[in-house]
Amino acid sequence: MPRREGVARARSLRASQTSPERLLWSKLRDxxxxxxxxxxxxxxxxxxxxxxxxxxxxxVELDGGQHSERTAYDERRTAHLEQQGVRVIRFWNRQVLEDxxxxxxxxxxxxxxxxxxxxxxxxGRGF
Numbered sequence: 116m117p118r119r120e121g122v123a124r125a126r127s128l129r130a131s132q133t134s135p136e137r138l139l140w141s142k143l144r145d146x147x148x149x150x151x152x153x154x155x156x157x158x159x160x161x162x163x164x165x166x167x168x169x170x171x172x173x174x175v176e177l178d179g180g181q182h183s184e185r186t187a188y189d190e191r192r193t194a195h196l197e198q199q200g201v202r203v204i205r206f207w208n209r210q211v212l213e214d215x216x217x218x219x220x221x222x223x224x225x226x227x228x229x230x231x232x233x234x235x236x237x238x239g240r241g242f
Contacts, residue, residue: 140166142215151230165177173225177206177211179208193205
C-alpha cells in the first residue's frame with residue numbers, strides 16, 4: 116500500500132471508530148495516560164495500528180469477535196509491527212467496554228510507568 120493510500124485509509128478509520136476505540140481513545144488522547152503521547156490509526160504499511168505511542172515504542176490493538184477467526188492474519192500483522200521495532204499488546208473489545216481501568220493499567224505498565232516528559236502532561240500523571 117503506497118503511503119498516500121495508507122494515510123487516507125487511516126483517516127477513514129479515525130472517522131469511523133468503534134465504541135471500544137472511542138472509549139479507549141478518550142483515556143489516551145492529550146497525554147491523559149500518565150503523560151504518554153498516543154496516535155490513533157497510525158500507518159505501518161501495509162497495516163494500520165489502532166493506537167501507537169512513539170516514545171514507548173508500543174502498539175495497542177483492539178480485537179473484536181472476528182479476530183478469533185483471523186489468528187494467522189493477526190500473527191503476521193504482529194510480526195510485521197515487531198520488525199518495525201515496536202511491541203504489540205492486544206485487548207478484546209469486550210475488555211475495554213467492561214474494565215477500562217484494568218486495560219489502562221496494563222497499557223501504563225507496558226509503557227514502563229510515567230512518561231519521560233511528565234511536565235508536558237497538563238492532566239497529571241494518573242490514569
